[in-house]
Amino acid sequence: MVDEDPQDAPAQELEPTSGDAAGTTSRSPLLRMEGIVKHFPGAKALDGVDLDVLPGEVHCLLGQNGAGKSTLIKVLSGAHQPTAGRILVDDTEVSIPHPVAALGLGVATVYQELDVVDGLTVAENIYLGHELASGGFTQRREAARRTREILRRLGHPEISPHREVGQLPAAGKQIVSMARALSHDARVIVMDEPSAVLDSGEVDNLFRVVRELTTQGVAIVYISHRMEEIRAIGDRITVLKDGRTVGRNLPAHTPTRELITLMTGRTVEYAFPQRPGVAGDAPVVLDVQGLSLAGAFEDVSLQVRAGEVVGLAGLVGSGRSEILETIYGARKQTAGTVAVSDKRLRPGSVPAAVAAGVGLCPEERKSQGLVLDEAVYRNITLSTFARTARGGWLDERTERREAREQAEALDLRPRDVDRAIRTLSGGNQQKAVLARWLVHGCDVLLLDEPTRGVDVGARSELYALVRALADAGTAVLVVSSEIPEVLGLADRVHVVSDGRVVHQAPAQDIDEHGVLDLVMEGSAA
Incomplete structure (x- = not known):
């Protein structure tokens, strides 16, 4: 089933020159990340990642959960500081000490877990943190006018600037997040699993918006696990594995088998297990x-x-x-x-x-299935407190032992069950929710x-x-x-x-x- 590749095999690469997969002429990258390294206590999340993005292209970022995609995004957005490496915008090296600095450079991120405030209006969300004001007074009318312009640019003039965001469907909230990015004059927009909460019709509209943005010169870094989306919207692909770049500037039509081999270091047969059949009695x-x-x-x-x-x-x-x-x-x-x-x-x-x-693994794991600031082991044992308690006190030794057993069985990465679960990638958080019910039985x-x-x-x-x-x-x-x-x-x-x-x-x-x-x-x- 598997053919192992050498651990340190050089990254496959296609240089972004005239006639490449993106159909672009030779031009300088708008964004370049070189040799990005990020250390956390006891772990190296990034180990020399390279990424360059051209103006007006959709650059897809692929990798298994835990490959370093989320950490790379946080470095680019200013949420994390790199241990080593450099970031260049328009061939000029820049420092991004915090998210406000990233926005000032024209780099915005639309996260998978949409960061909108339901109780605020569309306009208030779009200008949250950089409110339009004059003489100490908020310019609500001007904010509404600019909001309408941005929404028209995104092809959604029907969304009212005065509507509460909590009344919008998931697709509408995503448009608001994208509008917020454009309100900062973003030139690079990172989209993290943008289709995860959308149906097929909404995905088609998302693609229309992305194409419209790229015609205006905006660069999109697009993260998705859905290969059909990569084919439909992508220009080039960068692949990460274990915090390293293993495939760089690959064409979007690269065969799925080759991409999976790069992501995993082995050839994977993507197949469903056999159904043995269930007896009628x-x-x-x-x-x-x-x-x-x-x-x-x-x-x-x-x-x-x-x-x-x-x-x-x-x-x-x-x-x-x-x-x-x-x-x-x-x-x-x-x-x-x-x-x-x-x-x-x-x-x-x-x-x-x-x-x-009865056990439930909910769709919205972060808001419904996890206590993000608690340790991995505590999230895994949430449903079994009564069983692990001794004299009214939780037996943390038993909790950790049971959590480690499930972490091993499910190949949870990293295996450290004492770290906060919010530091895990989305797929590993999902495994932790599933592990909870395996422990519970x-x-x-x-x-x-x-x-x-x-x-x-x-x-x-x-x-x-x-x-x-x-x-x-x-x-x-x-x-x-x-x-x-x-x-x-x-x-x-x-x-x-x-x-x-x-x-x-x-x-x-x-x-x-x-x-x-x-x-x-x-x-x-």
């Missing part, structure tokens, strides 16, 4: 009947047997996540029942669900977007882990925006559209085209 572990939540979904009935993986397929906003949250007790249903092993759960009670053996595992923000090299590991849990008797209910993922991982699939289950079938009896046709009411045909 296997006991029903999760039984949902007539479940409804006003305004979100209605009359959902499904069963998951021991050892079975059932998938919920549908578009963002179809009600899939709300179904999982209601089963878990995080929302109180307006009708219907949820039972685990023939025992009905108390509506709207997370403790009752957890006590019955659950009969029903609810997975909401389990591979969101997880690189292609690690996905196969997660798929194999989910299948291993099912083979051990766990009933798994999984939601994913990626239809091939649902079809490849699940034994049976329920298609959800506008809050209703419109079809159910064995996974092998339905294809991606069929699912899209169902959720889009035939328009895919």
